[in-house]
């Protein structure tokens with residue numbers, strides 16, 4: 126069975142074809158292929174790709190698989206959605222450091238503010254964000270589309286589109302824990318987190 130996180134990734138794909146960068150076991154590709162979406166499964170690890178190919182065989186699916194670093198050597202079609210999921214922001218930024226114009230569905234393990242800022246800086250806007258709790262861990266899956274939109278600093282930190290009470294509660298808890306551990310002498314840092322918590326609370330009001 127597909128994890129809730131990968132199910133959410135799949136739900137954000139709106140094109141007929143996908144390039145799955147870092148497919149690992151290939152579970153997402155199997156799920157999407159069974160739904161009629163064409164997939165190219167890729168991974169930098171030969172071992173991982175071998176596992177994916179074995180899984181494709183188990184399902185009797187003929188899914189093309191390519192061992193490559195990021196998008197290197199891939200013939201990207203206009204209508205492909207590029208999925209990059211389950212990696213850190215630094216790796217994702219390196220992979221996206223080329224001229225691309227495709228829809229992106231991204232699930233980063235860390236540094237979401239930096240991720241949003243970078244992808245917006247290369248000509249994208251944030252179309253949709255979804256919080257998913259998977260094994261008690263929160264993941265924000267982000268769909269980016271080509272185009273321009275202006276964002277505030279808080280939008281980059283919190284996410285501009287997400288209006289989910291569970292997500293806001295998660296952020297308030299996270300920032301409150303950080304705040305409670307900041308020594309009194311770091312006034313600026315304390316102010317920063319207090320203001321951030323207030324911003325999340327304000328956004329929360331607009332949902333209720």
Ligand SMILES: C[S@@+](CC[C@H](N)C(=O)[O-])C[C@H]1O[C@@H](n2cnc3c(N)ncnc32)[C@H](O)[C@@H]1O
Pocket residue numbers: 131146147148149150167168169170173193194195196209210211212216220232
């Ligand atoms: C934690 S797994 C995530 C698998 C799946 N995408 C998911 O979200 O569950 C990360 C995968 O990304 C692959 N990977 C890491 N860096 C990569 C890169 N630069 N290009 C392609 N694949 C990469 C790893 O080999 C690994 O199989």
